[in-house]
Amino acid sequence: MSVMVETANLLADRINNLEESATLAMSKKSRELAAQGHKVINLSIGEPDFKTPKHICEAAKQAIDNGFHAYTPVAGIPELRKVIAEKFKRDNNIDWKPENVIVSTGAKHSLANALAVMVNPGDEVIIFAPYWVSYSEMVKLAEGTSVILEGAFDNDFKVTPEQLEAAITDRTKVVMYASPNNPTGSVYSEAELRAIAAVIEKHENVFVLADEIYEYINFREEGHFSIGSIPAIKERVITVNGMAKGFAMTGWRIGFIGAAKWIVDGIDKLQGQVTSGTNSIAQRASVVAWDDMTAPETMKRAYLVRRDLVIGLLKEIEGFKVNVPEGAFYAFPDVSYYFGKTDGEVTINNSDDLSMWLLEKVFVATVGGGSFGAPNCIRISTAASDEALKEAVARIKSAVETLK
Numbered sequence: 585m586s587v588m589v590e591t592a593n594l595l596a597d598r599i600n601n602l603e604e605s606a607t608l609a610m611s612k613k614s615r616e617l618a619a620q621g622h623k624v625i626n627l628s629i630g631e632p633d634f635k636t637p638k639h640i641c642e643a644a645k646q647a648i649d650n651g652f653h654a655y656t657p658v659a660g661i662p663e664l665r666k667v668i669a670e671k672f673k674r675d676n677n678i679d680w681k682p683e684n685v686i687v688s689t690g691a692k693h694s695l696a697n698a699l700a701v702m703v704n705p706g707d708e709v710i711i712f713a714p715y716w717v718s719y720s721e722m723v724k725l726a727e728g729t730s731v732i733l734e735g736a737f738d739n740d741f742k743v744t745p746e747q748l749e750a751a752i753t754d755r756t757k758v759v760m761y762a763s764p765n766n767p768t769g770s771v772y773s774e775a776e777l778r779a780i781a782a783v784i785e786k787h788e789n790v791f792v793l794a795d796e797i798y799e800y801i802n803f804r805e806e807g808h809f810s811i812g813s814i815p816a817i818k819e820r821v822i823t824v825n826g827m828a829k830g831f832a833m834t835g836w837r838i839g840f841i842g843a844a845k846w847i848v849d850g851i852d853k854l855q856g857q858v859t860s861g862t863n864s865i866a867q868r869a870s871v872v873a874w875d876d877m878t879a880p881e882t883m884k885r886a887y888l889v890r891r892d893l894v895i896g897l898l899k900e901i902e903g904f905k906v907n908v909p910e911g912a913f914y915a916f917p918d919v920s921y922y923f924g925k926t927d928g929e930v931t932i933n934n935s936d937d938l939s940m941w942l943l944e945k946v947f948v949a950t951v952g953g954g955s956f957g958a959p960n961c962i963r964i965s966t967a968a969s970d971e972a973l974k975e976a977v978a979r980i981k982s983a984v985e986t987l988k
């Protein structure tokens with residue numbers, strides 16, 4: 585024991601101060617229980633259960649066979665930066681040139697890069713909650729201070745312009761959010777983002793980090809709206825996106841940013857010293873991704889069917905408060921009705937307790953809301969088969985309804 589304490593002390597403070605990823609912790613526990621022979625249904629991961637579209641895989645094979653094996657430019661291969669600039673124009677109405685685009689090792693890397701180049705020690709970063717687990721930890725790594733703004737359940741977990749206005753100080757450097765959102769599935773409408781942008785416009789030293797990784801999994805009829813398309817603040821918006829979710833390419837590790845050239849140049853400088861250009865084969869494969877959007881469309885329809893299935897079933901559970909996600913592939917019910925209740929041995933004090941109890945009791949892995957800044961809720965991934973989802977929710981229902 586004393587050896588462990590001593591080695592932990594040898595690690596830098598910046599690592600000792602980081603939280604472990606809650607989602608990865610639940611996956612680890614699920615694997616352990618499965619290895620013991622339990623029939624675990626793992627709904628704790630944020631990963632499409634589809635395969636990468638064929639035309640993208642073919643392009644990767646060709647890149648290997650054609651010997652595309654060398655280092656690439658730090659910011660990405662020119663043909664990929666060009667295709668991404670065209671995508672920003674076509675899909676997002678953001679007029680960026682290839683020089684405004686930089687490719688990185690997943691959107692996670694893009695987000696961490698953006699914070700690293702924008703945030704000085706002590707700068708405040710406003711994060712809209714519930715938020716993706718890594719945001720607050722990335723801000724810590726950049727030595728910034730997170731200011732968490734909670735979106736109310738009754739406002740579909742969305743932050744209002746009034747809340748934002750009240751939270752901005754002269755230390756505020758960045759405002760960051762994801763839409764569609766992980767973990768809530770909420771999507772900010774064009775009108776809501778225009779109102780947020782009107783606040784940002786008044787504060788000329790404040791930047792926006794818009795995480796649009798779930799862009800293609802958006803069920804709203806009006807479709808996706810990018811805050812970066814608003815001319816008054818365009819130069820101050822860093823738009824992050826990537827291949828992982830829409831194209832079912834989590835393992836390929838391609839993320840990208842569209843931003844003002846001086847920001848892209850800053851990231852290029854950082855990346856040049858830390859990772860260099862990302863994987864050459866994955867970049868080549870990504871160039872052809874947008875040539876055929878059939879698969880992302882098909883996947884989106886499947887996620888919508890599952891959303892309706894899971895939300896319908898969750899609404900039947902006594903005490904669960906359920907919002908209707910308009911995007912992504914998560915359900916995020918408020919389970920606070922069960923706080924203070926017990927099975928005779930374990931008392932449930934928060935959603936992290938409930939999530940762990942469900943895993944141990946009925947072998948369904950979810951993620952407690954604590955690390956998303958929402959301790960009343962649990963996250964349930966709907967990226968699983970209909971049968972698995974039905975069985976999982978039935979197990980959750982029968983378990984929680986025994987709590988007294």
Ligand SMILES: Cc1ncc(COP(=O)(O)O)c(C=O)c1O
Binds near residue numbers: 795
């Ligand atoms: C909101 C959000 N942003 C970014 C990412 C990271 O995506 P990538 O796999 O491209 O790093 C995720 C992945 O779960 C996410 O949910």
